[in-house]
Amino acid sequence: MKQYSPDPAVNKSLRYSVLDGASYNAMLGLTQDFMAPFALALKASTAQIGLLSSLPNLALALSQLGAPFISERLRSRKSLLVPLALAQAVLWLPLFLMPQLFHGAAVWWLIGLFTIGSVLGALGNPAWGGMMADLVPAGLRGRYFGWRNKIGGMTLLACFILGGASLQLSSSHVFFGFGLLFGAAAIFRLASAFFLSRMQEPPPRRCAEPWQPLREIKNISGTRAGRFSLFVAAMMLSTHLAGPFFAVYMLRELGFSYWTFVVVTAAAAVANFLFIGFWGRLADRIGHIKIVRLTAWLVPLNPILWLGGHSLPYLLVIQVFSGFSWSGFNLAAPNFLFEAAAPERRTRAIAIYNAASGLAICTGALLGGLIAPRMPDFFGHGFLTLFLLSGLARALASALLLPRVDDAKAADLKLSPSSPQFSPLPARLVPSPVELRLIETAAPFQPAAAGILTAAAVLPLEVKRPPEPYPPWPP
Numbered sequence: 001m002k003q004y005s006p007d008p009a010v011n012k013s014l015r016y017s018v019l020d021g022a023s024y025n026a027m028l029g030l031t032q033d034f035m036a037p038f039a040l041a042l043k044a045s046t047a048q049i050g051l052l053s054s055l056p057n058l059a060l061a062l063s064q065l066g067a068p069f070i071s072e073r074l075r076s077r078k079s080l081l082v083p084l085a086l087a088q089a090v091l092w093l094p095l096f097l098m099p100q101l102f103h104g105a106a107v108w109w110l111i112g113l114f115t116i117g118s119v120l121g122a123l124g125n126p127a128w129g130g131m132m133a134d135l136v137p138a139g140l141r142g143r144y145f146g147w148r149n150k151i152g153g154m155t156l157l158a159c160f161i162l163g164g165a166s167l168q169l170s171s172s173h174v175f176f177g178f179g180l181l182f183g184a185a186a187i188f189r190l191a192s193a194f195f196l197s198r199m200q201e202p203p204p205r206r207c208a209e210p211w212q213p214l215r216e217i218k219n220i221s222g223t224r225a226g227r228f229s230l231f232v233a234a235m236m237l238s239t240h241l242a243g244p245f246f247a248v249y250m251l252r253e254l255g256f257s258y259w260t261f262v263v264v265t266a267a268a269a270v271a272n273f274l275f276i277g278f279w280g281r282l283a284d285r286i287g288h289i290k291i292v293r294l295t296a297w298l299v300p301l302n303p304i305l306w307l308g309g310h311s312l313p314y315l316l317v318i319q320v321f322s323g324f325s326w327s328g329f330n331l332a333a334p335n336f337l338f339e340a341a342a343p344e345r346r347t348r349a350i351a352i353y354n355a356a357s358g359l360a361i362c363t364g365a366l367l368g369g370l371i372a373p374r375m376p377d378f379f380g381h382g383f384l385t386l387f388l389l390s391g392l393a394r395a396l397a398s399a400l401l402l403p404r405v406d407d408a409k410a411a412d413l414k415l416s417p418s419s420p421q422f423s424p425l426p427a428r429l430v431p432s433p434v435e436l437r438l439i440e441t442a443a444p445f446q447p448a449a450a451g452i453l454t455a456a457a458v459l460p461l462e463v464k465r466p467p468e469p470y471p472p473w474p475p
Helices: 008-041 046-071 078-101 103-122 125-135 138-169 171-198 213-218 224-240 243-253 258-286 288-295 301-308 312-340 343-374 382-400 433-442 447-458
Strands: none
Touching (some): 008 103, 008 125, 008 138, 008 171, 008 243, 008 258, 046 103, 046 125, 046 213, 046 224, 046 243, 046 343, 078 103, 078 125, 078 171, 125 312, 125 343, 138 171, 138 258, 138 312, 213 343, 224 243, 224 312, 224 343, 224 382, 243 258, 243 343, 243 382, 258 312, 301 312, 301 382, 312 343, 343 382
């Protein structure tokens, strides 16, 4: 049995967290990539597809601003997380049934109920992130979350393939297939709630000052965590200009079957869990910020590569590249946020991070839905022009905002040069052996990526992060 910590209580909780992640990802695998196909089966328009992605994220963003107010008034974070998980599980039944009962407004029922479910799933995210940052030692986060995400990704992929196969086999009765998917999703979310309930948690660390979201937003650029949140929000806005419409492009314009759609989408998921362990080990060795610096210049290529063709083998290759780049970014970004915020402020930093990202996702999807029908054709497809715009916007975000994000090893703590915990490290003039091996591997295939990695590898670590005091466990 995999051991994460010498402390039995910590080890047991982290194992339950892996099972919680697997169950949650099973729910996602059966639902998240099938919401747009379900909406299309209900005769949704392109604008409604954009709303299906944008409105839940707007509600999610607003809910994050109230999340610390709720979680900081409860004795434990689990007392918020478990009821929310149960409520989200129960909501999958009406989400499927109500559009069937009200045909004239079926898509609007779907959008409304999916929005409520998204809020229930996300309202506990700041509390969950704070709890997990307290549980997982700082030097193990890359490997632990890499392993947890790998198990979750494998589960998500398996359920996604099963979901696609179910829809393909029930194509003559497609709503029956969607009913099976949503019913199974409810069961897996119930299992997730059970595993959450079995976890123990350290006593939460609380800020002395009251939660004032407007003040936090006003001062967002004054902290490393805030500046990083702005950068990630810009990346999310740029990504979701096109994100909701890849499914529409494949199913409606390319005429892919559900099974082909599943295969193309699954290629990114396979690459994600194949490479996430590599990114986790590398992040623990060289720092999460360096992984962000590298992958932030790789993800702009993902939508642009769709302009190169639409044959199945070509799309599988670029989806593997997409999974490779996003797995590193998605692993390193939240772990860097944990480093950038002081322990007692993590719940609040995560709330601002999630709110900014959710608002950006909403804005991007809504804007994409508005401009997609007006895009000029590129090789006969207006969506390809939208994909190009998304890639250029991601590159612009990396160029303008990423340099403003400092290496947050100081974790927003007030350290002076005379402090015994403050110890500047000299810049390294050559990459480490692990970094050099990655550069050599990347060079023949993508010289630009190798150059970016070389630059990231030799950047100095500004300060050595002081050891985090591990929170005491209750007797």
